Amino acid sequence: MKGEHPIRMLCDLLGVSPSGYYRSRQQQPGPRQREDAALTAQITAAHRASRGTYGVPRIVEDLRAAGTRTSKRRCARLMQAEGLRGKKKHCRRPRTTDSRHAQPIAASLIAGMNLVAVAPRIAAAYHECGGDSDGECSMVH
Numbered sequence: 001m002k003g004e005h006p007i008r009m010l011c012d013l014l015g016v017s018p019s020g021y022y023r024s025r026q027q028q029p030g031p032r033q034r035e036d037a038a039l040t041a042q043i044t045a046a047h048r049a050s051r052g053t054y055g056v057p058r059i060v061e062d063l064r065a066a067g068t069r070t071s072k073r074r075c076a077r078l079m080q081a082e083g084l085r086g087k088k089k090h091c092r093r094p095r096t097t098d099s100r101h102a103q104p105i106a107a108s109l110i111a112g113m114n115l116v117a118v119a120p121r122i123a124a125a126y127h128e129c130g131g132d133s134d135g136e137c138s139m140v141h
Contacts, residue, residue: 013055022049036078039063039070039074040078040081040085042066043075043082043084046062047059049062050062052087053087055086059079
């Protein structure tokens, strides 16, 4: 944008003086920004050491163990700025069956049934209840 418009006009639009603009371009980062840069390097190293698994609480715990004092909020802000995120633990679904048991496997109940003989009875019951062309039974049981 500054290539398209003169700096003086842009400064007037933003309400800043041109000398203030040029001074801010040459200004060194303040103490807080320098501390943030050093802390970000420590956070990145701790995150890398955990193979990318640690989130904010564990990173803060590691930093405090190393002697660096910081808050969770500051650590979260710096991690977010760097694009660092912890990995969530795998949410395991409960298993209700144990396939590795010594008992014999139960016999199949369907294997011994004569399904050909049962099919006409199912069809008769369906027509008896007034089955529609939609496949639904109109009688309520």
